[in-house]
Amino acid sequence: MITVTEALDRLFALATPLAPETVPLAQAAGRVLAREATARRDQPPFAASAMDGYAVTDAAAGDSLTVIGESAAGHGFAGPVGPGQAVRIFTGAPVPEGATRVVIQEDTTRDGDRITLQANLDAPTHIRPAGSDFRAGAAIPAPRRLSPSDIALLASMNIAEVAVTRQPRVALISTGDELVMPGEDPGPDQIIVSNTFGLAALLQDLGALPRMLPIARDNREALRSVFGLVDDADLVITIGGASVGDHDLVAPVLAELGMEQAFHKVAMRPGKPLMSGRFGQATMIGLPGNPVSAMVCGHVFVAPVIRALLGLGAAPAPRRSAPLAEPLEANGPREHYMRATLGPDGITAQGRQDSSLLSVLGQSDALLVRPVRDPARAAGEMVEYLPFG
Ligand SMILES: Nc1nc2c(c(=O)[nH]1)N[C@H]1C(S)=C(S)[C@@H](COP(=O)(O)OP(=O)(O)OC[C@H]3O[C@@H](n4cnc5c(N)ncnc54)[C@H](O)[C@@H]3O)O[C@H]1N2
Numbered sequence: 001m002i003t004v005t006e007a008l009d010r011l012f013a014l015a016t017p018l019a020p021e022t023v024p025l026a027q028a029a030g031r032v033l034a035r036e037a038t039a040r041r042d043q044p045p046f047a048a049s050a051m052d053g054y055a056v057t058d059a060a061a062g063d064s065l066t067v068i069g070e071s072a073a074g075h076g077f078a079g080p081v082g083p084g085q086a087v088r089i090f091t092g093a094p095v096p097e098g099a100t101r102v103v104i105q106e107d108t109t110r111d112g113d114r115i116t117l118q119a120n121l122d123a124p125t126h127i128r129p130a131g132s133d134f135r136a137g138a139a140i141p142a143p144r145r146l147s148p149s150d151i152a153l154l155a156s157m158n159i160a161e162v163a164v165t166r167q168p169r170v171a172l173i174s175t176g177d178e179l180v181m182p183g184e185d186p187g188p189d190q191i192i193v194s195n196t197f198g199l200a201a202l203l204q205d206l207g208a209l210p211r212m213l214p215i216a217r218d219n220r221e222a223l224r225s226v227f228g229l230v231d232d233a234d235l236v237i238t239i240g241g242a243s244v245g246d247h248d249l250v251a252p253v254l255a256e257l258g259m260e261q262a263f264h265k266v267a268m269r270p271g272k273p274l275m276s277g278r279f280g281q282a283t284m285i286g287l288p289g290n291p292v293s294a295m296v297c298g299h300v301f302v303a304p305v306i307r308a309l310l311g312l313g314a315a316p317a318p319r320r321s322a323p324l325a326e327p328l329e330a331n332g333p334r335e336h337y338m339r340a341t342l343g344p345d346g347i348t349a350q351g352r353q354d355s356s357l358l359s360v361l362g363q364s365d366a367l368l369v370r371p372v373r374d375p376a377r378a379a380g381e382m383v384e385y386l387p388f389g
Pocket residue numbers: 174175176178179191192193194195196239240241242243244245248270271272273287288289290291293355
């Protein structure tokens with residue numbers, strides 16, 4: 001059996017970044033910027049007022065000035081402002097030539113076209129210099145998953161379209177005679193398919209485009225026909241049928257269909273029967289059927305593969321550290337991803353770790369990672385974990 005690190009390396013060798021495409025800015029949120037974007041203008045493009053008040057030059061407390069015009073946002077004042085003069089100005093408006101500060105209107109009294117400045121004036125000039133946010137040519141580096149803040153910045157830079165990596169198309173195939181869809185009427189020996197839904201949600205979060213194919217029944221013919229629907233997927237994920245039982249047919253059927261296997265079985269818990277390979281143009285990942293195993297492998301393998309396809313680099317899922325709130329027994333020969341909760345005293349492994357327990361997964365905040373043959377650990381020792389979300 002190979003290690004988790006070796007399995008990830010083999011997956012990264014299969015998952016090369018997808019090509020860029022151009023999308024309108026309004027559709028770019030959550031997409032991965034494929035090429036550096038550069039500002040097409042300065043912001044603000046002119047010295048702008050930060051307040052409503054009066055633009056003045058070299059004025060002092062107590063001065064009395066004549067108001068000679070107005071500068072509003074979108075409509076600047078054409079001429080200069082000189083000694084003894086003031087221009088009524090509003091937030092965001094261009095500061096007239098010659099003005100050295102904006103006096104906020106609360107610090108003035110007005111009588112007709114005359115204003116008097118109060119005894120105590122604000123220290124700030126209330127002027128935002130041209131280009132004080134960014135200059136033309138300022139860059140947003142790629143690759144980067146675009147956040148709402150990035151979208152606002154790109155808009156401000158006058159960038160109407162951006163080059164983003166194409167979203168990975170992912171075909172999801174659940175296998176098993178026992179499975180029916182949520183809302184259907186299960187027979188006495190049947191259960192409801194859950195992994196496909198959990199993985200589709202995870203994939204959407206990661207910025208991929210999941211597509212659920214029909215459930216494949218546990219026979220070669222059914223599997224072959226569902227694999228025939230894979231179409232142009234970049235990643236094919238099967239769930240279940242990965243182990244060694246008589247009905248675990250995913251590996252033999254894919255071998256018949258020409259899949260080049262990269263590995264089968266990883267020294268981890270849960271998730272041991274994981275498999276992968278190249279299936280036509282697509283990367284294939286075969287997840288174990290136990291619901292928690294499938295979701296754990298989703299976080300440990302599928303998420304890094306999606307990030308690699310999106311051009312975000314080939315790296316394992318990011319880890320953090322926390323002290324143990326309660327002691328742990330020694331770990332065995334497989335890397336153990338324990339469902340765990342985070343609290344004020346640190347991280348606590350859940351009492352029940354069976355890989356069928358979705359209720360326990362739902363109450364967990366993280367996967368506590370136990371290295372192979374990690375010795376027993378006392379409360380307070382630092383451990384690594386993968387946070388959910
Ligand atoms: N003799 C051995 N038996 C098993 C081994 C082993 O090494 N030797 N490995 C165990 C481990 S670990 C796992 S994990 C499971 C995985 O087996 P499969 O990938 O073949 O999964 P299935 O047998 O098809 O299903 C297991 C379990 O999960 C349920 N399931 C399957 N798909 C779904 C789905 N989409 N949604 C919800 N639940 C699903 C299925 O009904 C079974 O209960 O094998 C062990 N056995």
